[in-house]
Amino acid sequence: MKKYVILVAGGNGTRMNSVVPKQFLLLNGKPVLYYAMNTFLQQFPDCKIILVLPEEHIAAGQEIIDAFFDYSRIDIVTGGRTRFHSVQNGLAMVQDENSVIFVHDAVRPLVSGALLQRCLDAVLEFGSAIPVVDCKDSLRRLVDDGNEAVDRSLIKLVQTPQAFHGKILLPAFKIDYKDKFTDEANVVEAFGLKVMLVEGDAANIKITQPADLIFAAAMLQTAE
Numbered sequence: 055m056k057k058y059v060i061l062v063a064g065g066n067g068t069r070m071n072s073v074v075p076k077q078f079l080l081l082n083g084k085p086v087l088y089y090a091m092n093t094f095l096q097q098f099p100d101c102k103i104i105l106v107l108p109e110e111h112i113a114a115g116q117e118i119i120d121a122f123f124d125y126s127r128i129d130i131v132t133g134g135r136t137r138f139h140s141v142q143n144g145l146a147m148v149q150d151e152n153s154v155i156f157v158h159d160a161v162r163p164l165v166s167g168a169l170l171q172r173c174l175d176a177v178l179e180f181g182s183a184i185p186v187v188d189c190k191d192s193l194r195r196l197v198d199d200g201n202e203a204v205d206r207s208l209i210k211l212v213q214t215p216q217a218f219h220g221k222i223l224l225p226a227f228k229i230d231y232k233d234k235f236t237d238e239a240n241v242v243e244a245f246g247l248k249v250m251l252v253e254g255d256a257a258n259i260k261i262t263q264p265a266d267l268i269f270a271a272a273m274l275q276t277a278e
């Protein structure tokens with residue numbers, strides 16, 4: 055079955071506080087978005103990447119592709135107002151419903167081939183795959199008169215790639231936008247379907263703040 059990867063890199067990285075959006079920052083000498091793209095292309099020699107970029111950074115993205123990759127396997131599309139709209143723009147490039155579609159944050163450079171394979175296997179069996187990890191910290195919920203403890207064994211932290219059969223994700227994303235749509239699982243649930251959780255990977259962090267970049271660099275150096 056055809057595999058599509060919507061690699062979302064259309065954000066501005068406000069929390070990173072850098073002039074250059076975090077997906078273009080150098081991580082051990084290569085742009086952050088290089089790593090996840092390379093892992094997908096290596097793991098799935100038959101996949102097509104749809105790289106979603108801010109309009110003003112499309113030329114920079116094209117330069118990265120020219121420098122490192124086979125351009126025939128990668129299309130570029132312009133990002134949207136929110137992550138949801140960026141994913142929608144990417145999905146507009148997918149013609150084939152009979153496919154597996156991965157949506158991955160370009161700012162999760164440490165994603166492993168093993169996790170990609172787990173997601174693919176789950177999609178082929180169940181139709182969806184949402185990687186999750188346990189919560190290591192204690193949790194508190196804010197309530198009207200203060201705060202209260204939350205049982206962390208009932209909570210999972212959600213990662214990407216979030217992967218689906220095309221017959222699920224393509225119709226689900228025709229839904230009207232809601233603020234709670236921070237990931238694909240939320241959209242598919244709002245469409246009326248349940249999603250399948252798979253084991254994520256603690257190393258598969260999202261680069262959100264400056265310290266995350268230092269952690270990712272150290273992890274990559276250890277892996278070399």
Ligand SMILES: Nc1ccn([C@@H]2O[C@H](COP(=O)(O)OP(=O)(O)OP(=O)(O)O)[C@@H](O)[C@H]2O)c(=O)n1
Pocket residue numbers: 062063064065066067068069070077106133134135136137138140141159160161260261262
């Ligand atoms: N309109 C948007 C917003 C986000 N993203 C992408 O979604 C992923 C996860 O989002 P996040 O970490 O929140 O990135 P930013 O929105 O860039 O960061 P911030 O919220 O700090 O501004 C990133 O790869 C980001 O580029 C996107 O493609 N289009």
Ligand SMILES: C[C@](O)(CO)[C@H](O)COP(=O)(O)O
Pocket residue numbers: 137159212213214236237238260
């Ligand atoms: C999709 C996601 O990476 C799952 O953890 C996350 O929701 C995206 O980050 P954001 O800060 O909500 O944009």
